[in-house]
Amino acid sequence: MNCRSKILVCLSLAVVFMSLHTSMATVYMVGDSNGWSLGVDYATWTSDKTFxxxxxxxxxxxxxxxxxxxxxxDYSSCSIGNVLASDNSGASNVPLNKAGKRYFVCGVIGHCSGGMKIIVDVKDSSSSNNSPTTTTTTTKPISFSSSVRATNTWITALLLLIGLVKIVNV
Ligand SMILES: [Cu+2]
Known part of the structure; x- marks a missing residue:
């Protein structure tokens, strides 16, 4: 193989890797077309989904x-005196970056008790086979962000590509 075809092989591998990687991660629009609002049953919405x-x-x-x-x-009592993270931008991306249950409510008085509350049970990607875990995760304050995970994906892909080019050229 000449140098150029080696690079082409690397590029194709990187593309395959990236498409596999992105197809495994799902972006969920909470409530689908209803969005995050009153009058939506979020327990039903989550019931057929695996996060x-x-x-x-x-x-x-x-x-x-x-x-x-x-x-x-606080989820159970609809209390918002001690929130872990909050946003009112109108469009909030919440990366599910660790396994465990996460609890979200609307902070406007009366909305949580009116149904704007959702539990998301996040499963570990490696142990998706139902091994019961009794881990009590200590919840840390989390900032909502939109670009961190996507950036990580690109950096990973780039590093992989560079690594493959080096291996093939040795
Ligand atoms: Cu609300």
């Missing part, structure tokens, strides 16, 4: 709502 580490939730909502991540007990 995996690497997936992303997108909350889309009007200016009369917020999206607040809370603890399990």
């Amino acid at each position: 995996i580490v690497g997936d992303t939730l997108v909350f889309s909502y009007g200016s009369s709502h917020t999206i607040d991540e809370v603890s399990e007990s």
Whole structure:
């Protein structure tokens, strides 16, 4: 193989890798076309979905709502006195970057008790076979962001590509 075809092989491998990688991560529009609003049954919405580490939730909502991540007990009592993260931008991307349950409510008074609350049970991507885990995850404050995971994917792909080119050229 000449140098050029080696590079082509590397490029194709990188493209295959990237398409595999991205097809495994799912972006969920919470509530589908209803978005994040009153009058949507989010328990039903989550019931037929399996959330995996690497997936992303997108909350889309009007200016009369917020999206607040809370603890399990605050979720149950619809308390927003101690939120872990909050956004009111109207479009919030929440990367599901670790396994465990996450709890989200709307911070506007009356909306959580009115149904704007959702539990997302995130499964580990490697152990997607149902091995029961009794891990109590300590929840850290999480900032909602949109670009971190996508950037990581590109950097990973780039590093892989550079690595392959080096291996083939040795
Ligand atoms: Cu609301």
